[in-house]
Amino acid sequence: MNDLISRQAVIDVLDVLCQEHMYGIPGKAETYSSYNEAWQDALDRAEGAIFNLPSAKTERKTGRWEMKPDPYGFDEIPICSECGCTTKMKEIYNYCPNCGAKMDKEK
Numbered sequence: 001m002n003d004l005i006s007r008q009a010v011i012d013v014l015d016v017l018c019q020e021h022m023y024g025i026p027g028k029a030e031t032y033s034s035y036n037e038a039w040q041d042a043l044d045r046a047e048g049a050i051f052n053l054p055s056a057k058t059e060r061k062t063g064r065w066e067m068k069p070d071p072y073g074f075d076e077i078p079i080c081s082e083c084g085c086t087t088k089m090k091e092i093y094n095y096c097p098n099c100g101a102k103m104d105k106e107k
Contacts, residue, residue: 054100
């Protein structure tokens with residue numbers, strides 16, 4: 001599906017959904033549920049992912065996740081070949097959340 005829609009329109013819809021199960025409203029004990037907290041966390045994460053998607057109007061960069069040693073001595077960490085940003089979440093990103101490069105470039 002290649003429908004072009006407004007990023008802001010999608011974020012506005014998510015903002016409306018956030019109002020359904022508000023979390024942590026002072027004086028309203030029922031809003032302090034783990035369900036409401038998870039609902040807000042999920043929608044915040046979705047909004048962040050949508051906000052970071054590259055624009056359909058721009059030419060898409062391509063890159064790859066390059067594994068480099070972690071400077072703190074832990075495991076290796078993925079680094080974007082285009083902008084050098086790191087993320088521990090490369091398994092769920094097929095694009096760089098920083099520069100928008102699509103991660104499909106061969107080594």
